[in-house]
Amino acid sequence: MLKPSYPIRTQRLILRPFTHDDLTGMNAIHSLPEVARYLYWEPRDPEQVRQSLEKKITQTALEEEGQALALAVELEATGELIGDGVLFWHSALHRSGEIGYIFHPGHGGKGYATEAAEALLELGFDGLDLHRITGRLDGRNHASARLLERLGMRREAHLVENEIVKGEWTDEVIYAILQREWRARH
Structure with a gap:
């Protein structure tokens, strides 16, 4: 079980629960074609x-x-709301989870997504005692792949044309890191 103590502060960011006040900021992000490009939704x-x-x-x-x-x-x-992050708890028995993130492209290239994703990994490994955390992405999303690599995650699978997304076959790439690998880096 994980009930974080909010807010979670990183060097430059605050991670916190969403509120109704986030509607305008979230709309500014989720309405953009470039944000939805590699996601399941338009x-x-x-x-x-x-x-x-x-x-x-x-x-x-x-x-x-x-x-x-x-x-x-x-x-x-x-x-300013610049993005959102998610930590999925997939299995208690296998102590596995997954991270995900969406950021406004106007804040790209500044390391914010990496900083937030590091906080998500810390929550998973230190807060939930997960053994393994993955990150999944569209095979065309090279920026997200580089981000996961910066976090120390290894590319474990490249699934060729395994899903139809928005009417076209897409590849899925899966990255992962183990708790012991994360701790060795920190």
């Missing part, structure tokens, strides 16, 4: 963003496997 309209936000607001702790912890990511200096 750019979201305001009602779809509201529905997604309502779900994220409830995802504040991991009490049992199969749940997700959703965190708003804001710049500490300005309070």
